[in-house]
Amino acid sequence: MIKALFYEFxxxxxxxxxxxxIMKEGTTVKPEYNDHLVEIAHTYFHNRPFAYITYRKNSYAVDPMVYLKTSQIENLVAFAIVSNEEHKIKxxxxxxxxxxxxxEVxxxxxxxxxxxxxxxxxxxF
Structure with missing residues (x-):
């Protein structure tokens, strides 16, 4: 691991x-949280591809509009969801x-x- 970053979510x-x-229990992931991901993309993955893995250990909600902004991060090339709970997979x-x-899930x-x-x-890429 290169760095652990901690946020309110x-x-x-x-x-x-x-x-x-890894999102906190009960969090709602909002589009404005993408600002942190954009900063991470520029700081740690400048001019090279990277992927986002969400490890869904906790229960939380995602505003689907977050993905419209996530899709605009040019060097983000893939998104993985880790869960073995049926409702999270759906x-x-x-x-x-x-x-x-x-x-991919x-x-x-x-x-x-x-x-x-x-x-x-x-x-x-």
Missing amino acids: GEINVFKNFVIA NAEIERLFLKKPL FSNLDDAKNWVNQLIENED
Whole structure:
């Protein structure tokens, strides 16, 4: 891990090719939280691709409008959701409609990490 960042809504851990976000219990993810992701993209992934992994250990809500702004982050190339709870997986299918980036759902964190690492290391962005 390169850096752990803490916000009022949760934490974002920065790695070489991706970030892992863990939201706090009961949080509602709002479009303005993307400002933090834009800053992270510029600071830690300047001029190179990265992926976003959301590790859904806690229960929280997502305003789907957040994905319209997330889709505008040019060097964000993929989005992974980690959960093995059926209702969270169904929510991911709705979220997929709003995000204009590849989105996959995984039941464990290692599979998500492997997917994003392969995607980034084997593609020419």
